[in-house]
Amino acid sequence: MGKILIINGSPRAPRSNSRQYAELFAKAYPDETVYFNITRANHLEICRAMEGVENVLFVFPLYADGIPVTLLNFLKTLEENGPRHKPKVSLLINCGFMEPEQNDVAVRIMGLYCRENGYPFGSVLEIGSGEAILSTPFRILVRSKIRKLASAIMRQTDRSLKVTMPITKRMFLKASTSYWERYGKRNGITKEQMATMKIEE
Incomplete structure (x- = not known):
């Protein structure tokens, strides 16, 4: 078992879905958890915090398939x-696509x-429709x-897990389109503006 270091790699970590997933994990994990948002200024602090832990969990969203x-x-x-003793690395990845396989x-x-840096690779949870x-x-x-x-x-039994909403792709597309249209309206952006390739005038 032992303490685990949770590292949020989302660019908007403090207000991200990844933060919510990290909090849910911390509640489920029976031992001590230490949490970090990655910022430009704390890379070395996180590297030092990795020394002496047996497990690290990276939590992050999918960005451009990577x-x-x-x-x-x-x-x-x-x-x-890197730390002298390499902890086992596990992942919790979420994407806005319905299919969790998009995270592969x-x-x-x-x-x-x-593999290239000598870290044991542990368990993975891929979440679809994460937004x-x-x-x-x-x-x-x-x-x-x-x-x-x-x-x-906790048990050191490496697993590959996946989850998404159990609905049809048609239902997901309809619901997600409605969500983004409402989101745009709240921010003063029309459906037509969201449909254009222009991001700046």
Whole structure:
């Protein structure tokens, strides 16, 4: 068992879905948890905190089918300042797509990093529809998978887990379109503006 270090690699970590997932994990994990948001200024502090822990959990969203630059920059620092004793690395990744398999490339990226740098690779939880699922009754499915992830890490029984909303793609597309249209309206952006490729005038 032992203490686990939870590292949030989201670019908007303090107000991110990843933070909510990290909090749910911390409640499910029966031992001590230490939590960090990655910032530009705390890379070395996190590297030092990794010394003496048996497990590290990276929590982050999928960005352009890969890992966010916030996490990438930290991994560059970690490569040069890693702990003497390498903890086992586990992952909790969420994406806005319905299919959790969209996270597979990011999992392979992290797996390759671990192999190249001598970190044991542990358990993985891939979450689909991550932007919305926590605000639906299906959040119970996420909490169940997070408990299984916590148990797998605690018991050192590596597992690969996935979860998403059990609805059709058509229903998901309709609900997500409605969500983003309402989100845009709250911020003074029309449906037509969101449909254009222009991000600045």
